[in-house]
Amino acid sequence: MKKDVGTRYTKEESNALRSALAGRQLVIKEQKLPVIVMVEGWSASGKGSAISSTIRLMDPRFFKVYNMDKITEEEWRRPFLYRYAVRMPGQGQVAFFDGSYLDEAVKDHLAGLTDKKEYENTLASIRDFERSMTDNGYLIIKVFLNVDRKTQKKRLKTLQESKNTAWRVVDEDLWQNEEYDLFARTYETAREATETPDCPWHVIEVSNEKDVEGDLLSIITHAIDSRLAEIAEKGRDRKLVKNPFALKKIKPLAKMKLEDKTIPEEEYRKELERLQKKLSKLHYKLYRKKIPMIIAYEGWDAAGKGGNIKRVVSALDCRGYEVFPIASPSVEEKSRHFLWRFYNRLPKTGHIAIFDRTWYGRVMVERLEGYCTENDWQRAYNEINEFERDLTDWGAILVKFWVQIDKDTQLERFTERQNTPEKQWKITDEDWRNREKWDLYENAINEMLQKTNTEFAPWTILESNDKHYARIKALKVIIDAIEAKLDEKK
Amino acid sequence: MKKDVGTRYTKEESNALRSALAGRQLVIKEQKLPVIVMVEGWSASGKGSAISSTIRLMDPRFFKVYNMDKITEEEWRRPFLYRYAVRMPGQGQVAFFDGSYLDEAVKDHLAGLTDKKEYENTLASIRDFERSMTDNGYLIIKVFLNVDRKTQKKRLKTLQESKNTAWRVVDEDLWQNEEYDLFARTYETAREATETPDCPWHVIEVSNEKDVEGDLLSIITHAIDSRLAEIAEKGRDRKLVKNPFALKKIKPLAKMKLEDKTIPEEEYRKELERLQKKLSKLHYKLYRKKIPMIIAYEGWDAAGKGGNIKRVVSALDCRGYEVFPIASPSVEEKSRHFLWRFYNRLPKTGHIAIFDRTWYGRVMVERLEGYCTENDWQRAYNEINEFERDLTDWGAILVKFWVQIDKDTQLERFTERQNTPEKQWKITDEDWRNREKWDLYENAINEMLQKTNTEFAPWTILESNDKHYARIKALKVIIDAIEAKLDEKK
Numbered sequence: 001m002k003k004d005v006g007t008r009y010t011k012e013e014s015n016a017l018r019s020a021l022a023g024r025q026l027v028i029k030e031q032k033l034p035v036i037v038m039v040e041g042w043s044a045s046g047k048g049s050a051i052s053s054t055i056r057l058m059d060p061r062f063f064k065v066y067n068m069d070k071i072t073e074e075e076w077r078r079p080f081l082y083r084y085a086v087r088m089p090g091q092g093q094v095a096f097f098d099g100s101y102l103d104e105a106v107k108d109h110l111a112g113l114t115d116k117k118e119y120e121n122t123l124a125s126i127r128d129f130e131r132s133m134t135d136n137g138y139l140i141i142k143v144f145l146n147v148d149r150k151t152q153k154k155r156l157k158t159l160q161e162s163k164n165t166a167w168r169v170v171d172e173d174l175w176q177n178e179e180y181d182l183f184a185r186t187y188e189t190a191r192e193a194t195e196t197p198d199c200p201w202h203v204i205e206v207s208n209e210k211d212v213e214g215d216l217l218s219i220i221t222h223a224i225d226s227r228l229a230e231i232a233e234k235g236r237d238r239k240l241v242k243n244p245f246a247l248k249k250i251k252p253l254a255k256m257k258l259e260d261k262t263i264p265e266e267e268y269r270k271e272l273e274r275l276q277k278k279l280s281k282l283h284y285k286l287y288r289k290k291i292p293m294i295i296a297y298e299g300w301d302a303a304g305k306g307g308n309i310k311r312v313v314s315a316l317d318c319r320g321y322e323v324f325p326i327a328s329p330s331v332e333e334k335s336r337h338f339l340w341r342f343y344n345r346l347p348k349t350g351h352i353a354i355f356d357r358t359w360y361g362r363v364m365v366e367r368l369e370g371y372c373t374e375n376d377w378q379r380a381y382n383e384i385n386e387f388e389r390d391l392t393d394w395g396a397i398l399v400k401f402w403v404q405i406d407k408d409t410q411l412e413r414f415t416e417r418q419n420t421p422e423k424q425w426k427i428t429d430e431d432w433r434n435r436e437k438w439d440l441y442e443n444a445i446n447e448m449l450q451k452t453n454t455e456f457a458p459w460t461i462l463e464s465n466d467k468h469y470a471r472i473k474a475l476k477v478i479i480d481a482i483e484a485k486l487d488e489k490k
Numbered sequence: 491m492k493k494d495v496g497t498r499y500t501k502e503e504s505n506a507l508r509s510a511l512a513g514r515q516l517v518i519k520e521q522k523l524p525v526i527v528m529v530e531g532w533s534a535s536g537k538g539s540a541i542s543s544t545i546r547l548m549d550p551r552f553f554k555v556y557n558m559d560k561i562t563e564e565e566w567r568r569p570f571l572y573r574y575a576v577r578m579p580g581q582g583q584v585a586f587f588d589g590s591y592l593d594e595a596v597k598d599h600l601a602g603l604t605d606k607k608e609y610e611n612t613l614a615s616i617r618d619f620e621r622s623m624t625d626n627g628y629l630i631i632k633v634f635l636n637v638d639r640k641t642q643k644k645r646l647k648t649l650q651e652s653k654n655t656a657w658r659v660v661d662e663d664l665w666q667n668e669e670y671d672l673f674a675r676t677y678e679t680a681r682e683a684t685e686t687p688d689c690p691w692h693v694i695e696v697s698n699e700k701d702v703e704g705d706l707l708s709i710i711t712h713a714i715d716s717r718l719a720e721i722a723e724k725g726r727d728r729k730l731v732k733n734p735f736a737l738k739k740i741k742p743l744a745k746m747k748l749e750d751k752t753i754p755e756e757e758y759r760k761e762l763e764r765l766q767k768k769l770s771k772l773h774y775k776l777y778r779k780k781i782p783m784i785i786a787y788e789g790w791d792a793a794g795k796g797g798n799i800k801r802v803v804s805a806l807d808c809r810g811y812e813v814f815p816i817a818s819p820s821v822e823e824k825s826r827h828f829l830w831r832f833y834n835r836l837p838k839t840g841h842i843a844i845f846d847r848t849w850y851g852r853v854m855v856e857r858l859e860g861y862c863t864e865n866d867w868q869r870a871y872n873e874i875n876e877f878e879r880d881l882t883d884w885g886a887i888l889v890k891f892w893v894q895i896d897k898d899t900q901l902e903r904f905t906e907r908q909n910t911p912e913k914q915w916k917i918t919d920e921d922w923r924n925r926e927k928w929d930l931y932e933n934a935i936n937e938m939l940q941k942t943n944t945e946f947a948p949w950t951i952l953e954s955n956d957k958h959y960a961r962i963k964a965l966k967v968i969i970d971a972i973e974a975k976l977d978e979k980k
Binding site for chain 2: 052
């Protein structure tokens with residue numbers, strides 16, 4: 001029952017709309033629908049008070065409101081979408097963003113923090129992010145509160161005049177009013193660039209607060225209903241997006257030679273020491289130049305990931321890296337987009353994050369054990385490529401290792417672990433069960449390697465029948481990647 | 491095999507010590523022992539490199555290193571111990587702190603950020619924190635790297651001369667060297683104030699790095715062994731600390747009159763509107779004066795906590811509060827001190843955190859369902875009192891509500907929920923099971939109310955047979971608490 005501009009809602013109408021929304025909370029919980037409501041718009045357009053009155057009858061245990069205006073230093077040192085991604089709600093929850101990434105992208109650009117190309121990339125990655133979120137079951141409701149120049153000026157003045165609210169008016173707000181036309185044009189093109197059928201923009205013309213909350217309430221309720229109707233009708237499967245990224249050919253595992261990939265003990269010791277010294281120096285340069293780095297390890301059980309990682313980190317300053325062993329997701333993690341727990345573990349600029357198993361679990365174990373639907377893992381290749389593109393666009397060095405051994409070598413190592421008391425904790429029945437599915441996994445891995453071997457985030461195979469060989473190769477690849485990035489920056 | 495000052499460890503000895511420690515990691519994992527290693531000491535005493543070489547052979551998946559020197563703005567806006575508490579490791583994990591709260595407390599004091607009394611309170615709360623952590627199964631190993639004035643000066647100079655390390659020397663370090671004697675005295679008294687049998691200080695005289703890492707390694711390994719031996723011998727139960735806090739008498743639940751605690755509909759509507767308006771204004775004052783507030787709700791199932799909270803928050807600016815529904819702890823939470831998940835949810839200064847169920851679960855459901863040992867919940871009263879004292883010392887307004895109804899009223903509400911479709915999700919078999927244990931719970935609650943009814947964090951009973959009455963009372967209590975704090979500040 002959205003009304004025309006300027007028409008007022010009666011107190012009764014607003015209350016009816018409020019309790020209607022409160023009722024939807026139960027439906028959302030039942031349907032496990034996670035909802036994000038982004039209230040964007042001009043400063044002093046009444047975003048906050050619109051949200052406040054919208055939630056008045058909602059159950060506060062099942063929604064959160066985030067004021068996204070202020071960016072902390074920790075957030076500045078993460079990718080653009082980080083602070084929004086880490087706040088995504090779980091199933092059945094609602095997150096309100098008071099101000100969001102459209103506003104941030106526009107302000108960054110007009111303030112000269114991003115050039116035209118960076119700005120367009122940001123808008124593109126926002127579009128992809130929203131599609132990926134929607135495909136993973138999220139409802140994103142985007143509202144823009146539009147206020148004309150005169151009204152905004154008047155409102156800012158009113159705010160400044162009361163000592164209870166004066167602190168809320170910052171220079172940026174005044175600047176926005178001075179440059180009103182420029183902002184108006186930019187907001188409009190930004191909305192167009194992020195307009196999609198699944199995540200359309202709802203522009204509310206602000207004439208007085210009543211209209212805002214009334215319209216906001218009916219927009220949210222309507223969006224929830226139509227999404228649930230759509231799911232009921234078409235189910236949760238989503239259309240697959242054709243992969244838009246250039247892919248480099250990569251050999252299937254079976255074709256990878258392992259026998260000749262060895263290194264003599266003596267040479268190994270020498271090389272290890274030399275390369276670790278070198279990496280250690282480079283680590284300080286990364287730190288000083290504030291370049292973030294992400295090293296992703298995937299590989300067969302007992303392929304030697306742990307030992308490989310150990311040789312890398314022992315060359316690093318312990319204050320500049322973190323290692324994340326990735327096990328099965330927690331309840332909170334299961335109830336969100338599968339990339340959420342990795343957004344949560346992204347390094348700060350100048351730091352290194354090492355993942356022992358990664359987001360590729362989606363197209364391996366989750367695929368083969370049926371922890372997600374076929375449609376989910378089919379989509380995941382592209383969702384992962386977009387995620388990695390955002391990381392490299394951010395300026396991160398991204399190294400992806402597949403640690404490869406053959407089936408016999410795995411058997412040897414399993415047996416050895418079984419028979420060595422202090423290694424037994426490393427081997428579980430699950431490892432044996434997975435081993436029985438070797439061929440299924442090999443198929444999935446080949447498909448994964450091929451479909452995610454992008455120009456910006458290519459795979460490196462670490463031939464690890466000889467662990468020493470794999471460790472030396474890993475160090476070399478990491479060193480080369482860092483040096484390449486440092487050259488770029490020169 | 492800790493050596494005398496100045497004696498060198500051979501390369502072989504150091505390696506032997508390193509692999510000994512690496513071996514201990516497995517024992518720690520088996521024994522589920524969480525370990526914190528605090529490496530404190532003078533700037534340029536080699537804390538970082540000592541840690542780096544100490545961990546060289548450790549499995550990076552089971553330890554983390556935190557550089558605690560830099561404090562983020564988010565951390566500044568939390569209690570002193572917050573940034574250490576949120577980083578506590580889980581069972582079987584090791585956390586290394588490069589610099590810790592002793593250094594922070596000393597620097598804050600010498601920089602004039604804390605007066606003598608505040609400084610002594612900080613040291614006292616550190617002592618209590620360490621005892622509480624130890625009692626809850628943690629091993630805290632505290633090492634202080636001592637370096638004489640000349641050596642420090644030389645080292646700072648060396649650091650400044652290389653462009654790889656110059657950035658690491660800040661004014662504070664130079665100030666420390668100038669004021670060496672003052673710092674030396676203060677560090678010493680601070681160590682004395684935080685010296686306990688369970689968490690003794692290990693001072694390592696730094697003459698050259700070899701000695702530091704060698705000594706550090708043997709200190710850690712030895713500490714782990716003796717703690718495990720102690721557990722094997724005496725078990726995990728700990729001595730109960732006699733409650734040191736003044737307690738206000740409080741009536742047992744059975745003696746609380748409920749019948750006459752009612753309010754007429756008409757008066758309720760008026761009061762609700764009046765009080766919400768008032769609270770709304772006060773919320774902005776809290777925000778501007780950066781006063782944090784914590785509102786804790788406990789009470790019987792169906793006592794009306796949810797509806798009560800809703801009436802409170804609908805008066806608040808949605809950007810300035812968060813509601814935390816507390817369910818059973820996650821795996822990560824179970825593996826840490828029971829207060830960890832509440833440290834994680836503390837509000838920033840100027841914000842309000844509302845807890846729907848709280849840390850008191852330890853002495854109610856966890857006690858009665860046997861989720862913790864008797865020794866655990868017996869200790870918890872005091873651990874909770876200390877936790878709340880730290881919150882109020884920090885400057886937080888802390889309001890604790892027990893929402894009280896009688897057994898018949900609960901039955902009515904259970905039955906009504908059972909029979910109202912849109913309320914059925916609120917009622918589970920567990921609620922009915924808990925109801926059968928009403929008397930056991932009533933006992934536990936009476937003990938809890940009495941043992942945690944401190945001067946600084948007293949309980950308020952919300953008589954809620956008439957929900958309206960309870961809501962009005964809650965609003966009044968919250969408003970009074972805020973006004974009292976604002977008067978203090980005048």
